[in-house]
Amino acid sequence: MIKRGRPLLVVAAVGAFLIVAVSVVVVVSLIRDDVASRACPAQLQADESKVRSDRNWTEMDLPGVGDYAEVHWQLRAAGDPCLRAPGPTDWHYQGVIRLRPEDATALAQGYSDWQSVPVSATPSPGGYEWDTPSQMWSALVPFVPVGVSWSHSLSYANTQFQHGRWGDLYLDPDKTVAFFVLYDH
Known part of the structure; x- marks a missing residue:
């Protein structure tokens, strides 16, 4: 005589164990996500307030800057990366680059339409887009030299920022410094 009830009991026990195990994993995941979502705004604020000096920016990002002497930059989230909604977050960058004199001169001479930027200039269509x-x-x-006189080239902006990033660059070739804005999208 074969006992048919025993295999059914084993299947039921395994099924109950799997239900409990999956429930535990789901609960732990929800708790971890909740803790992470509460920590995210503080971490984001710390990341956004940090002034970075690592050399992340290349000729591909900012054509004409060459092998610059130093850079100081920050980032800001354009949206809220702490939301649980899927999808990428756009990032906004600003930075001040200390150029080598020969690169500042070459950049200034590479475009013929550099125009002085008014001190109170703000973005406007057809002028300063960013x-x-x-x-x-x-x-x-604090990383901008005293007495800086910014200039802007619309042709530089129009030809250089068309490949996955939007942005602009302002230059003072005499002070060998540039200010950039970039938007990853």
Whole structure:
């Protein structure tokens, strides 16, 4: 005589174990996500306030800057990366680059339409599409030399920022410094 009830009991026990195990995994995941989502705004604020000096920016990102002497930059989230909704977050960058004199000169001579930028200039269609030096984030201001006189080339902006990033660049070739704004999208 074969006992048919025993295999059914084993299947039921395994099924119950799997239900409990999956439930535990789901609960732990929800708790971890909740803890991470509460920590995210503080981490984002810390990341956004940090002034970075690593050399992330290349000729591909900012054509004409060459092998610059130093850079100070910050990032800001254009949206809320702490939301649980899927999808990428767009990032906004600003930075001040200390150029080598020969690169500043070459950049200035490479475009014939550099125009002086008014101190209070703000974005406007057909002019300055993105942030201007007057909108520089306060933590970057100490890296700008005293007496800087920014200039802007619309042809540089139109020809250089068409490949996955939007942005602009302002230059003072005499002070060998540039201010950039970039938007990843």
